[in-house]
Amino acid sequence: MKYSKILCHRLPERSFHYRNHQFPVCARCTGFYTGLAVFLIYNYFFTVHYSLTLLIISIILMIPAAADGFTQLFGWRESNNNLRFLTGFIGGIGLIIFMKIAIRITYYLIGVYL
Numbered sequence: 001m002k003y004s005k006i007l008c009h010r011l012p013e014r015s016f017h018y019r020n021h022q023f024p025v026c027a028r029c030t031g032f033y034t035g036l037a038v039f040l041i042y043n044y045f046f047t048v049h050y051s052l053t054l055l056i057i058s059i060i061l062m063i064p065a066a067a068d069g070f071t072q073l074f075g076w077r078e079s080n081n082n083l084r085f086l087t088g089f090i091g092g093i094g095l096i097i098f099m100k101i102a103i104r105i106t107y108y109l110i111g112v113y114l
Contacts, residue, residue, distance in 0.1 A: 016081060027081040028065065028088035035092025043100075055101050061094025 016023045016030060023030055048054075065087040072079045 016085075027084035028069065028091075031085040031088025031090075032065070032092035032095065034085075035089040035094075036096045038089075039093045039096045048097075050097075050101050050104060054097060058094040058097035058101065062091045062098070065091030065094075 015026045025033065042048075068079050068083060068087040071077050
């Protein structure tokens with residue numbers, strides 16, 4: 001098994017290409033990583049108040065990526081790279097917010113306060 005396929009399937013028809021070179025990850029993963037990076041940069045410059053409402057919003061933000069992926073996986077419809085990127089981007093923002101809240105809760109439960 002190739003180690004590069006552990007994090008992403010890297011199918012050529014589901015990946016972006018630039019000058020005949022395939023991106024190292026698929027369109028959805030490109031969106032996820034871009035969303036993660038954009039939110040982390042935003043979070044560096046602006047204060048984000050993590051709350052239960054934001055946790056619920058983060059879960060809602062991940063739903064389009066899951067719906068897009070599962071409907072394509074089960075063959076109910078065929079997605080395109082632009083939609084994959086967009087749902088991945090939105091899902092990436094939701095995922096990083098969810099992870100930051102989960103880390104804060106874990107630290108709180110073990111007695112480490114941030």
